[in-house]
Amino acid sequence: MLAALTRLSARHLPPPAPVTSRLEVCPPSLLPEAAPRWSRALRRALVGEAATRPETVGEALQRARDDFAAGLDGLTGQPADFLRSRASRARSLLELWHLRAELFQLVAMQHGEARAHQRLAGLNRHFPTRLPRSAGAAVRA
Numbered sequence: 001m002l003a004a005l006t007r008l009s010a011r012h013l014p015p016p017a018p019v020t021s022r023l024e025v026c027p028p029s030l031l032p033e034a035a036p037r038w039s040r041a042l043r044r045a046l047v048g049e050a051a052t053r054p055e056t057v058g059e060a061l062q063r064a065r066d067d068f069a070a071g072l073d074g075l076t077g078q079p080a081d082f083l084r085s086r087a088s089r090a091r092s093l094l095e096l097w098h099l100r101a102e103l104f105q106l107v108a109m110q111h112g113e114a115r116a117h118q119r120l121a122g123l124n125r126h127f128p129t130r131l132p133r134s135a136g137a138a139v140r141a
Contacts, residue, residue: 025100025124028093064096064126071103071119080106097127 068087072080083102090096100120107116 024130025097026128026130027097028127060126061090061093061096064093064123065090067123067126068096068099068103071107071123075106075110080110093126096123100124 065087068090069084072084072087079102083099083106087096087099087103090099100123103123104116104120107119
């Protein structure tokens with residue numbers, strides 16, 4: 001009886017979600033979140049004023065542009081030059097986030113997918129990440 005119930009209930013359960021260590025790289029928000037006042041005060045007290053100066057949006061964008069340019073190193077041809085130009089003129093992290101797929105494609109075509117994944121990993125540190133949602137997880141509105 002118990003075996004029959006187990007088989008019957010197993011038919012109606014969704015398959016288990018695959019275990020993965022892959023992170024989703026998300027687009028950056030348009031408005032950066034500010035740290036709470038108490039957190040900034042505590043950090044200033046523990047570390048010092050100079051070490052707690054937050055990075056400005058312009059500094060973060062320039063660091064991301066530099067990493068994007070590093071990802072394009074060694075790529076030749078008109079598509080690479082065009083992408084290099086677009087990345088250097090990007091006005092936000094969101095624009096650079098949208099150019100990631102083109103970077104991956106160009107690197108993969110000229111140097112292989114493994115190298116493309118390595119170069120994209122160097123760029124992805126500028127963008128928020130999250131674990132992918134499992135297939136059986138309930139969607140909340």
